[in-house]
Amino acid sequence: MNGYVRGTVTSITIGVAYPDGSAKTLELPDASEIGSIAFHALAVDEEDLPTYDVSEDDWEQNPALMVYPKSVVRGAAAGIPYCTHNGCKK
Incomplete structure (x- = not known):
């Protein structure tokens, strides 16, 4: 850990627009x-x-974004897919 002091992100809100014209607002939990x-x-x-x-044929199966926890070891398949059209995956 470094000794640099900075602000802490406390919330993240993301707007997602889907190919069918629908939209969703996503609140990511535990932003810190x-x-x-x-x-x-x-x-x-x-x-x-x-x-x-996930799918070339069905866009509804593909998440809009991938979240990586700050404690994750990169390269370990530890991303969390979020917001398919049918709901947010966790």
Whole structure:
């Protein structure tokens, strides 16, 4: 841990627009425990791609983003997919 002092993120709200025109507002729980958020496949760890790029044919199965806890060991398939069209996956 470093000795730098900075502000702490206490809440994260994300608006998601889907290909069918519907929209959802997502409140991420425990914002202080989030290390990073990936909004594109290029930012998702390779091990997590199967849970991010789920279906080429059914966009409703693909999450809008991948959340990585701050305590995660990258490269360990530890991302959490959020917000498919049918609901948020945890």
